[in-house]
Amino acid sequence: MPSKEELKQRILALKREKNAVILAHNYQIPDIQDIADFLGDSLALAIKAKETEADVIVFCGVDFMAETAAILNPDKKVIIPDTGAKCPLAAMVNPEELKRMKEEHPNAAVVSYVNTTAETKALSDYCCTSANAVKVVESIPEKEIIFTPDRNLGAYVKRHVKDKEIILWPGFCATHDSLTVEDFTAIKREHPEAEIMVHPECRPEVIDIADHVFSTEGMVKYARASDKREFIVGTEKDMAYRLKKENPKKVFYAIDRAVCPPMKKTGLENLLEALEKMGPVVKIPEKTAEKARIPIERMIAIGRGEMTS
Ligand code: SF4
Known part of the structure; x- marks a missing residue:
């Protein structure tokens, strides 16, 4: 061995x-x-x-x-x-159901979190990540949006974008959705100076008690720049490893049961x-890849601040 x-x-x-x-x-x-x-x-x-x-x-x-x-x-x-x-979150979108939803809402744009299968992306107009979901939805012309698959990220976008009708797909990430307010308040009682950073896949009531809502890269940037010393990390537990490694003088409290098995x-x-x-190699049928590339490229352009179409 x-x-x-x-x-x-x-x-x-x-x-x-x-x-x-x-x-x-x-x-x-x-x-x-x-x-x-x-x-x-x-x-x-x-x-x-x-x-x-x-x-x-x-x-x-x-x-x-x-x-x-x-x-x-x-x-x-x-x-x-x-x-x-x-x-498992990506597996929560059934492409046939999404097609039906699109038919019911012919004027809606489909915005899919990047946490979706290639097939779902191929049926979408835009992709987004947790880092740019609000920016993506704000920047597109359509007033009606079908947002897949994470209901919590979609609800977070709704809080920030008031002038659009956002239809939420009922998916969720069990790793984030299972985190409770008590998970955070228990740590906060022990470490009252710690700031709470949470991922937008967390439930709305968790978002309500957070000091900051960030994607994981947002957490990295904030922790680096902040003059605070202690942070409670409201996302998958190994995120705290990177944060600790990059900020050895600061303290990060992970929630140990926040584990993503895959x-x-x-x-x-x-x-x-x-x-x-040199394998397993990831293979996507060419037609699906061609269609899925469009919303991903749009997302990357928006993520870099160069809106295309
Ligand atoms: S934490 Fe894991 S299960 Fe949740 S969205 Fe990310 S990859 Fe999927």
Whole structure:
């Protein structure tokens, strides 16, 4: 059984040999965060995937993220170390039901969180991430919006965008939706100086008691710039690892039961195996990819502040 250090050395050597880049989401386990070339939220990783000059993208995250990278890079090989790393929120949209909803609301634009399957994206007009959902919805001309799949993120957008009718898809992320006000107040009682940062996939009552609502990259930027010293991290627990590593003089309190099981399926062993075998490769049918690319490209343009259409 090779040691962790041996596994890491073999991964790094193979990565160089194959001209591969390792992209990892902020919710990955610490070992994967440490070995990644880029760490980020869905938006940052989608942008990196589009810009990379590597021949191979190894995506340490969940299915929809690797699919997004594949859609944006039809000429590159995109690999996901564990094909079982499937986001349950993304699976909550049934494409047939979405088609029916579109027929019922012919003037509505469909805005889909990037946490959706390629098929759902292909039926959408725009994608968004938690970092730019409000900006995306504000910037599009349609007054009626079908927002999929996360009802909590959709409700958060509704709070900020008053002049649109937003129809919410009833999906939710169990990792965030199960967090309660008491999870936060219990930590706050022990650490009254700590600021509460939460992800917009949390329930509205949790949003109400938060000091800040951020995507994971928003948390990174805020914690870096803030003169506060203590923070309660209202998202997946391994987010706190990155925050602690980047801000060693500050204190971050994670909620230990906030675990995303599919994000934990990637480890050093299957990452190494994926590089050795150059697979599993993420494949999206060409027609679906062509259609799905449009809302993703629009999202990236808005995320960078260059609104296209
Ligand atoms: S945290 Fe929730 S939305 Fe994010 S990948 Fe996990 S299950 Fe999906």
